[in-house]
Amino acid sequence: MTTYRKLVLIAIACCLMIVIVLSLYLWNKPSSPVPLPSINRDMFPSTLEDGDLSNQVNVLSEGAIGDGITDDTVNLQQTIDKAAAGGITVYFPAKTYLVSPKKARNGASNDWWCLTIPSNASIRFQPGAVLKVIDNAPATTRILVMDRVSNVNIMGHVEIDGRSGTVKAGNEHMAGIFIFSSTKISMESAYSHDSYGDNLFVGGTEEEPSEQVAIRYFKGTTAGRKNMVIHYVDNLHVGTAVLDNSLGGAPDFRGSNSLDVEPDEFKGSRSFKQWIDNLTTYGTGNDFTVGTERALAEKWVVKVGNFTSYTVGTEKDVDGDTSSLLMYAITLIIDKLTLVSKDNNANKGVKMIYGGVLEIRNAQIEGGRGMALDLHSLSNDKKPKVEIGTLKVDRPLGGGIKAWGADVSIDHFEVKRLMGKALDLYGTTEHSVSIKNAKIVDSGTEQSLYVAKYEDNKTRLDIGTLLVMDSRIKKVGHIMEFGSEAAKADTRIGKIYNPNNISEYWVR
Numbered sequence: 309m310t311t312y313r314k315l316v317l318i319a320i321a322c323c324l325m326i327v328i329v330l331s332l333y334l335w336n337k338p339s340s341p342v343p344l345p346s347i348n349r350d351m352f353p354s355t356l357e358d359g360d361l362s363n364q365v366n367v368l369s370e371g372a373i374g375d376g377i378t379d380d381t382v383n384l385q386q387t388i389d390k391a392a393a394g395g396i397t398v399y400f401p402a403k404t405y406l407v408s409p410k411k412a413r414n415g416a417s418n419d420w421w422c423l424t425i426p427s428n429a430s431i432r433f434q435p436g437a438v439l440k441v442i443d444n445a446p447a448t449t450r451i452l453v454m455d456r457v458s459n460v461n462i463m464g465h466v467e468i469d470g471r472s473g474t475v476k477a478g479n480e481h482m483a484g485i486f487i488f489s490s491t492k493i494s495m496e497s498a499y500s501h502d503s504y505g506d507n508l509f510v511g512g513t514e515e516e517p518s519e520q521v522a523i524r525y526f527k528g529t530t531a532g533r534k535n536m537v538i539h540y541v542d543n544l545h546v547g548t549a550v551l552d553n554s555l556g557g558a559p560d561f562r563g564s565n566s567l568d569v570e571p572d573e574f575k576g577s578r579s580f581k582q583w584i585d586n587l588t589t590y591g592t593g594n595d596f597t598v599g600t601e602r603a604l605a606e607k608w609v610v611k612v613g614n615f616t617s618y619t620v621g622t623e624k625d626v627d628g629d630t631s632s633l634l635m636y637a638i639t640l641i642i643d644k645l646t647l648v649s650k651d652n653n654a655n656k657g658v659k660m661i662y663g664g665v666l667e668i669r670n671a672q673i674e675g676g677r678g679m680a681l682d683l684h685s686l687s688n689d690k691k692p693k694v695e696i697g698t699l700k701v702d703r704p705l706g707g708g709i710k711a712w713g714a715d716v717s718i719d720h721f722e723v724k725r726l727m728g729k730a731l732d733l734y735g736t737t738e739h740s741v742s743i744k745n746a747k748i749v750d751s752g753t754e755q756s757l758y759v760a761k762y763e764d765n766k767t768r769l770d771i772g773t774l775l776v777m778d779s780r781i782k783k784v785g786h787i788m789e790f791g792s793e794a795a796k797a798d799t800r801i802g803k804i805y806n807p808n809n810i811s812e813y814w815v816r
Contacts, residue, residue: 364397364432367405374403376440381407381422392429400466402436409449412442420448421486427457433466440469445504447479450486456516458491465496470503472532478504480533485509487541489516497525504532511539514577519543530555534568535589538610544582553591554620566617567594569610569638574598576607583611590618597636600690602663605637616646619676631659632676637690639665649675656682657703660692660714669697677705679728685713685737694718701726708751713737713765719744726751733759734791735767744772752784755814759799760791767798775805788813 370387372380384405391398410419422441425431441451451468454460468484475482484500487493489512500507507528512518517540524547528535535551538544551566566589569582576599594617598608619632632647635658645668647657655678660666662685673680680701685691692714700722701708707728709716713736721743723730730748733741748756756776761767776787787810790796796815806812 364399366399374405376404380405392426397430400433400437402434404438404440406440408442411446421453422451425454428459430461433464435465438467441471443474444476448481450483453486454490455488460493462495466498468500472502472504475504480505483509491519493521495523499527501529506533506537507531507535509537510541517542535566538569540571542580546584548586551589566591569596576604580608585613587612587615593632595634596638599637600662605639605663605665609639611641613643615642618648618650620650631656633658635660635664637663641667643669645671647673662690665693667695671699673701679707679710681709683711683714713739716741722747723751724749731757735761735765738766740768742770746774748776754785755789756784757788759795761795769799771801773803778808786811786814790815
C-alpha cells in the first residue's frame with residue numbers, strides 16, 4: 309500500500325472518529341442547572357407529628373357504626389367538634405363510614421358538606437378507613453371540608469369514595485376533599501376517587517387564600533372534572549401526587565385533565581408559590597394558567613421535582629388541540645419532565661400561549677402526532693419564555709419545536725425519528741432562539757430546520773454546534789430552509805457536522 313493511500317485512510321478514520329466523539333459528547337453533555345425560585349420550606353413541618361396516642365377518642369366508642377350502610381355523619385361530626393375543642397385526637401379505625409350532607413337529610417338546608425373539620429382538629433385515620441358518600445348525593449356535595457380554619461392535622465391514610473356512578477344531578481362543584489381559605493393544614497396520606505367534580509380542591513380567594521398547606525401523599529382517580537385543583541393557595545407543598553383520569557370521569561360528565569392550576573381572574577395583587585416533589589399523571593393532560601400577561605406569570609410560581617405524564621385520549625382545548633401540558637401565563641419550573649403519549653393521539657407535548665415562563669432541567673418527550681413544544685406569542689408582553697437544559701424528543705409521528713414568537717434557550721437539543729421538522733421558527737413578534745448544541749437524527753422530510761419571519765420582526769436563531777445524521781434511504785431534503793434572505797441573515801450557526809452530505813440550506 310502506497311504512503312499516499314495510507315494517509316488517505318488515516319484521514320478518513322480520523323474524520324469518522326471526530327463524528328463519533330462529537331455525537332457521544334452531544335448525547336451525554338450534562339445540562340446546565342436551571343435557577344430555582346426562593347421558596348421558604350421552613351414554613352412547613354418536616355414530618356407530620358403522630359401526637360399523643362393516649363389522648364385520643366375512637367369514633368366507634370362514641371357511637372359510629374362504620375358498616376358502610378348506616379349514616380354516621382351526625383355522630384362523626386359531633387365527635388370531631390367536641391374533640392377539637394378539647395385538644396383530643398379523633399381516631400377512625402379501618403371501617404367504611406357512610407356520610408351525607410345536611411341537604412340530603414333535610415331538604416330545607418343549604419348545607420352541602422358532609423364532614424367539616426374545625427380549627428385545631430387532630431384526626432388519625434387507620435389505613436383502610438373509608439369515607440363513603442350516600443347514594444345519589446345532591447349537587448355541590450363535598451365530603452371532607454376545611455373552610456376558613458387553621459391548625460388542622462390529618463394523620464394516617466384516608467380513602468374518599470365519591471360514588472359518582474350513583475349521582476343523577478351532580479355538578480362540577482362537588483368534591484372529595486375541599487380546602488378553602490385555610491391555613492396551616494397538614495395531611496399525611498389520602499386517596500380520593502370517583503368524585504363527580506374534583507377529587508381534591510385547594511384554594512380560596514386572592515384576598516383570602518389558603519396558606520401553608522402540606523400534603524405528603526395524594527392519589528386521585530376518575531374525577532368528573534379534575535383530580536387535583538390548585539386554586540388560590542400560597543406555600544402549598546405536596547410530596548407525591550398520583551393523578552389518574554385515564555378512564556374518564558362521572559357518567560355524562562367526562563373527566564378532563566388530571567391537574568389544573570387555574571385561579572379565577574387573578575389580578576396579581578400578591579405572589580403565590582406551590583411545589584410538588586413527585587407528580588405522575590395519566591389522562592388527557594394538565595393545565596397551568598393564571599392569565600395571559602408576563603407580569604402575572606412572574607407573580608405565580610409552581611415548581612415540580614419529577615413530573616411524568618402519560619397522555620391518553622383526545623380531550624381538546626379551546627383551539628381544538630390536545631396537549632400533555634397546556635400553559636398560558638404562569639412560571640413553571642421542573643427538574644425532570646417526561647411526557648409520553650400512550651396512544652399517539654396527543655397533538656402537542658407542551659403547548660404555551662401568551663406570557664408563560666417555563667424552565668426545565670431535563671426533558672424527554674415521546675410519542676404523539678404534533679410538535680413536542682408548540683410556542684405561540686400574540687405580543688411582546690404575552691410572549692412565552694423557555695429555558696431548558698437538555699431536551700430529547702423521540703416522536704415518529706410528530707415534530708420538535710415550533711416557536712412562533714417565543715424566546716427559547718436550550719443547552720442540548722436532541723431529536724430522532726421525527727416525521728416533522730426538528731425546528732420550525734416564525735417571527736410573529738421579535739423573538740430569539742438560542743441552542744448551544746443540536747443533534748438531529750433521521751428526522752424531517754423536506755427540511756430539518758425552517759426559519760421565516762413576519763414583516764420586520766427579528767427571528768434570531770443561534771446554534772453553536774449542529775450535527776445532522778440521516779441513515780434513512782430517503783433522506784431529508786435540506787438541513788435548513790429559510791423563508792427569505794432576511795430570515796437567513798438573522799441565523800447564525802457556529803459549526804455544522806454533516807456526515808451524510810445532506811444539502812445544507814435552501815432559500816424560498
